[in-house]
Amino acid sequence: MSSxxxxxxxxxxxxxxxxxxxxxxxxxETDVCIIGAGYTGLSSALFLLERGFSVCVLxxxxxxxxxxxxxxxxxxxxxxxxxxxxxxxxxAEQARLLGDMAFEGARIIRERVTRYGINCDLKxxxxxxxxxxxxxxxxxxxxxxxERYGHTQLELMDQARIRQVVDCDQYVGGLLDVxxxxxxxxxxxxxxxxxxxxxxxxxxxxxxxxxxxxxPSPVVHTAHGKVRAKFVIVAGNxxxxxxxxxxxxxxxxxxxxxxxxxxxxxxxxxxxLPQDYCVEDCNYLLDYYRLxxxxxxxxxxxxxxxxxxxxxxxxxxxxxxLKAFPQLAQVKIDYAWTGNFLLTLSRLPQMGxxxxxxxxxxxxxxxxxxxxxxxxxxxxxxxxxxxxxxxxFADLPHxxxxxxxxxxxxxxxxxxxxxxxxxxxxx
Ligand SMILES: Cc1cc2nc3c(=O)[nH]c(=O)nc-3n(C[C@H](O)[C@H](O)[C@H](O)COP(=O)(O)OP(=O)(O)OC[C@H]3O[C@@H](n4cnc5c(N)ncnc54)[C@H](O)[C@@H]3O)c2cc1C
Numbered sequence: 322m323s324s325x326x327x328x329x330x331x332x333x334x335x336x337x338x339x340x341x342x343x344x345x346x347x348x349x350e351t352d353v354c355i356i357g358a359g360y361t362g363l364s365s366a367l368f369l370l371e372r373g374f375s376v377c378v379l380x381x382x383x384x385x386x387x388x389x390x391x392x393x394x395x396x397x398x399x400x401x402x403x404x405x406x407x408x409x410x411x412x413a414e415q416a417r418l419l420g421d422m423a424f425e426g427a428r429i430i431r432e433r434v435t436r437y438g439i440n441c442d443l444k445x446x447x448x449x450x451x452x453x454x455x456x457x458x459x460x461x462x463x464x465x466x467x468e469r470y471g472h473t474q475l476e477l478m479d480q481a482r483i484r485q486v487v488d489c490d491q492y493v494g495g496l497l498d499v500x501x502x503x504x505x506x507x508x509x510x511x512x513x514x515x516x517x518x519x520x521x522x523x524x525x526x527x528x529x530x531x532x533x534x535x536x537p538s539p540v541v542h543t544a545h546g547k548v549r550a551k552f553v554i555v556a557g558n559x560x561x562x563x564x565x566x567x568x569x570x571x572x573x574x575x576x577x578x579x580x581x582x583x584x585x586x587x588x589x590x591x592x593x594l595p596q597d598y599c600v601e602d603c604n605y606l607l608d609y610y611r612l613x614x615x616x617x618x619x620x621x622x623x624x625x626x627x628x629x630x631x632x633x634x635x636x637x638x639x640x641x642x643l644k645a646f647p648q649l650a651q652v653k654i655d656y657a658w659t660g661n662f663l664l665t666l667s668r669l670p671q672m673g674x675x676x677x678x679x680x681x682x683x684x685x686x687x688x689x690x691x692x693x694x695x696x697x698x699x700x701x702x703x704x705x706x707x708x709x710x711x712x713x714f715a716d717l718p719h720x721x722x723x724x725x726x727x728x729x730x731x732x733x734x735x736x737x738x739x740x741x742x743x744x745x746x747x748x
Contacts, residue, residue: 324382324527325381325382325383325386325527326382326383327382327383327385327386327390327507328391328658328659328660329656329658330390330391330507330579330581330656330658331581331613331617331619331655331656331658332390332391332505332506332507332508333390333507334656335505335508335613335615336507336508336511337440337508337511337512339384339511339514339515341526342380342383342384342514342524342525342526343525343526343527344525344526344527344528344543344544344545344546345377345379345525345528345543345545345546345548346545346546347545347546348546348547348548348549349377349523349546349547349548349549350548350549350550351375351376351377351523351548351549351550352369352374352375352376352550352551352552353365353366353369353374353375353376353377353550353551353552353553353554353704354376354377354379354539354541354548354550354552354553354554355376355377355378355379355553355554355556356379356530356541356553356554356555356556356557356561356564357378357379357380357381357387357555357556357557357558357560357561358378358379358380358383358384358385358386358510358514358524358526359385359386359387359388359389359390359510359556359558359693360389360509360510360513360689360690360693360694360697361554361556361558361682361683361693361696361697362378362380362554362556362697363378363384363389363510363513363514363517363697364429364433364513364693364694364695364696364697364698365554365556365682365696365697365700365701366378366517366522366524366697367433367513367516367517367520367522367697368697368698368700368701368702369700369701369704370517370520370521370522371520371701372701372705374701374704375521375522376517376522376523377522377523377524377525377548377550378517378522378523378524378525379525379528379529379530379541379543379548380524380525380526380527380528381527381528381529381530381557381560382526382527383526383527384510384511384514384524384526385506385507385510385511385514386560387557387558387559387560387660387661388558388559388660388661388662388689389506389507389509389510389693390506390507390510391506391507391579391658391659391660392506392579392621392660392662392689392690393503393506393579393599393601393609393610393611393619393621394503394504394505394506394599394611394619394690395447395501395503395599395601395609395611395690396426396427396430396447396501396502396503396504396599396690396691397447397498397501397601397688397690397691398423398424398426398427398447398472398498398500398501398691399423399424399467399688399691400419400423400668400669400670400685400688400692401668401669401685401686401687401688402667402668402669402686403463403466404416404419404420404423404463404466404467404470405462405466407419407420407669407717408420410667410717410718411716411717411718415713415716417470418709418710418713419713419714420467420469420470421470421471422695422699422710422713423467423470423472424467424472424500424691425691425695425698426690426691426692426693426694426695427500427501427502427691428500429691429694429695429697429698430443430504430509430690430691430694431443433509433512433513433516433694434504434509434512436516437512437513437515437516437519438512439508439509439512439513439515439516440508440512441504441505441506441508441509441512442503442504442505442508442613442614443502443503443504444502444503444504444597444598444599444611445499445500445501445502446497446498446499446501446502446596446597446598446599447497447498447501447502447503447598447599447600447601448478448483448486448487448495448496448497448498448501448598448599448600448601449463449495449496449498449601449602449603450483450487450489450491450492450495450600450601450602450603451492451493451494451495451496451602451603452491452492452493452602452603452604453493453603454493456493456603456604457493457494457495459603460477460494460495460496460603461477463496464477464496472500474498474499474500475496475497475498476496476497476499477494477495477496478494478495478496478497479494480492480493480494482494483495485595486594486595486596486598487593487594487598487600488592488593488594488595488646488648489593489600489645489646491602491644491645492602495600497598501598501599502598502599503599503611504690505613505614506690525543525546528543528544528546529543529544530542530543530557530564531543531544531564532564533553533555533564533565533679535675535676535679537677537678538550538551538678539552539553539678539679541553550678551678552678552679552680552704553678553679553680554679554680554681554682554700555568555679555680555681555683556681556682556683557683558662558663558683558684558689559572559574559575559661559662559663559683560574560661561683565675565679565681567675568671568681568683570721570722571665571666571671571684571719571720571721571722572663572664572665572671572683572684572722573663573664573665573722574661574662574663574664575624575661575662575663575664576624576659576660576661577621577622577623577624577659577660577661577662577687578621578622578623578634578637578638578657578658578659579619579620579621579634579638579657579658579659579660580619580620580621580634580635580638580639580642580654580656580657581613581617581618581619581620581654581655581656581657582617582618582620582642582649582652582653582654582655583617583652583653583654583655584615584616584617585612585616585617585618585649585652586616587616589616589648590612590616590618593612593618593646593648594611594612597611597612598611599611606622606623606624607622608620608621608622608641608642608645609621609622610642610645617655618642618646618649618652620638620641620642620645621638622638622641623637623638623641634657634658634659635654635657638657639654662685662686662687662689663683663684663685663686664684664686664687665684665686665719666719666720666721666722667717667718667719667720668686668687669684669686669717669719670682670683670684670685670686670689670692670696670714670717671683671684671717671719672696672699672700672711672714672715672717673714673715674703674715680700680703680704682696682699682700682714696714699711699714
């Protein structure tokens with residue numbers, strides 16, 4: 322089988338050196354076999370190793386090959402669904418647990434970066450930017466809601482204040498989260514993989530799991546080997562395919578696209594984003610951007626449902642960038658790439674257990690950098706017998722996409738069209 326390499330992104334071009342990680346050959350035994358070396362798999366592996374479990378991670382391609390090595394790099398707290406929606410759909414105690422955890426993922430990332438000396442250009446501060454007065458009102462209510470759960474670090478910004486942090490005249494205000502921020506996402510994944518190995522964990526690349534033999538001690542099969550484990554964690558997210566049919570039924574892979582400009586130079590970069598915060602707007606189909614360490618603008622947006630690759634990513638994303646920053650009209654685009662995230666109907670993540678010993682977490686519907694790190698911790702707690710926080714996620718209601726994945730793509734596309742109309746008309 323031919324080996325699967327990183328797509329040609331800015332991140333692959335600026336990745337820190339990593340050792341070769343040979344494919345699995347033969348049979349091994351371990352406490353936990355993890356399928357997928359994105360943030361979910363790597364964070365789970367780290368927390369489990371720190372608790373004394375032995376761990377083997379199987380990765381179909383390379384560490385961070387999926388969304389974790391391609392994303393916008395924005396450390397965005399909370400979930401892809403507002404806490405008041407969660408409060409209305411679950412009981413008070415479950416909502417309290419989920420609300421308390423809403424900002425924990427960013428703390429975990431910072432703790433990992435410090436403890437394991439990960440070089441991933443970590444920067445502090447993220448902005449939610451409102452394009453309409455209605456969006457600003459919504460941010461105000463979000464701030465009050467988050468404050469009820471003790472997250473008091475957020476600053477509401479009016480039009481004059483937001484112009485001090487981003488040189489874009491589209492915004493009427495915003496919310497600054499100093500506990501948010503940004504990272505080089507692939508280098509974070511590579512650093513976490515090195516940390517896993519430093520604690521004795523094994524990672525096999527080019528080793529897709531092709532079958533899970535379920536039972537009291539499950540066996541995960543690859544083309545040339547197998548792993549017998551006490552527990553399995555399925556962390557393949559949008560790249561999992563049909564390996565676990567129960568998981569495929571309730572989720573939809575979606576493609577989203579990112580571009581990176583040529584380096585802008587210190588002066589222009591400082592004019593655009595003086596404090597080097599990352600920004601996402603409040604549209605349903607949102608645009609998001611930030612600077613890299615070498616002062617490029619990374620700009621993402623747009624969703625192609627059903628995970629197709631668009632013929633020309635630059636043609637889709639560059640006009641969005643120029644709408645926000647017309648001053649970049651002469652700037653060249655050096656890289657353009659696409660990646661898949663996993664959408665759920667409720668836009669809330671799916672965490673749970675199949676039988677006694679197969680755990681999973683997936684589907685954070687766009688905002689996954691922080692949630693996946695939290696998920697690793699919560700899964701490790703559950704495997705250690707402390708399931709209170711795991712249950713808070715596992716008890717969230719989830720529904721299949723009408724018609725399954727084949728029909729679901731056109732339906733969600735229709736949904737996307739509706740929401741983009743809402744964004745444009747401001748209702
Ligand atoms: C372009 C893009 C931009 C984004 N921007 C942001 C952002 O700025 N901020 C934010 O919070 N979120 C963002 N997201 C979402 C975020 O990146 C994801 O939610 C998160 O990285 C998911 O991590 P994961 O580990 O669950 O999945 P992934 O990172 O996709 O990892 C899954 C891994 O499993 C492997 N795998 C799959 N099947 C198998 C198998 N059978 N055997 C072995 N291995 C397997 C895959 O190869 C892959 O490496 C973005 C996503 C994309 C695609």
